[in-house]
Amino acid sequence: MTPRVENAGIDAWVVRFSDRIDPASRNWITAFCRDCRAVLGDALVEMVPSYTTVLVQYDPWQLTDTVSRRLLESVLERLEPSSEDTGGRLIKLPVWYDVSVGPELSLIAERNGWSPQRVAAAHAATQYQVFALGFVPGFAFMGLVDPALATPRLATPRQQVPRGSIAIAERQTSAYPQVTPGGWNLIGRTPLTLFDATREPMTVLEPGDRVRFVPISRQRFIELGGDPTPVAEATP
Structure with a gap:
């Protein structure tokens, strides 16, 4: 499925990569977390990955909801999955x-x-x-x-x-x-x-x-x- 960005409150988004547990999602999630940290920088408050989703909380004093969503979508547009060798320790x-x-x-x-x-x-x-x-x-x-x-x-x-x-x-x-x-x-x-x-x-x-x-x-x-x-x- 195509990852989708879902609202999770006034300062957070959930990026959903799948609706079921799938090991293949892990490399996509790992790559997304890496790229998201680079793009959001100091505006990133917290990132919580799970089996199929990533919760991204941002600083609303630095980013509006519109800009933050646009940044997440830009990460997804050019996202490439991590290989097994780079997917984690x-x-x-x-x-x-x-x-x-x-x-x-x-x-x-x-x-x-x-x-x-x-x-x-x-x-x-x-x-x-x-x-x-x-x-x-x-x-x-x-x-x-x-x-x-x-x-x-x-x-x-x-x-x-x-x-x-x-x-x-x-x-x-x-x-x-x-x-x-x-x-x-x-x-x-x-x-x-x-x-x-x-x-x-x-x-x-x-x-x-x-x-x-x-x-x-x-x-x-x-x-x-x-x-x-x-x-x-x-x-x-």
Whole structure:
């Protein structure tokens, strides 16, 4: 579809690239964000990319709605998608895949007639795109997982999901940056600190990044500072 500019208030526009999740949109969105920053300069207040859209907030003291829209349309007219090589950083996240920290590993394995090890291998075999951050600071919505791994959210969310938990919901995957309630299916855990308000940048992952999950052993997980407490016993 042709990208369209939609009103989002007195000082913002939403640029819609698609009406459905499509990995191909990511390279267009990445290129648009890059070019939009260059064109709007100091008049750009905030830019929030997601799976299919980009929210662009501008300074109304510097730009009128008519001028800001015209600038966005000019970016779209000459937009060329980023290539995979320039579409974002490649981030490797170490993951300990184990049923003690990823209880739904068994559920997905049984459904497919696989072993938990095969589920882990299938999850780690894909290079994912970070489409958006949300839910809690540092929570990266990534996709798309192998259709065989796609699993609906839990009917009853957990009251506490341990920090670093690697999870799947439908064809999305993510890593919980902090202890929080959550209804995604847990399949492993990373030892990395994904969000730290005292660090710059605060988040490990940003929209546009490409992510590879790298399987590691329990021993290596602990060596890297991971907490091996099983999900049922996990504490904040």
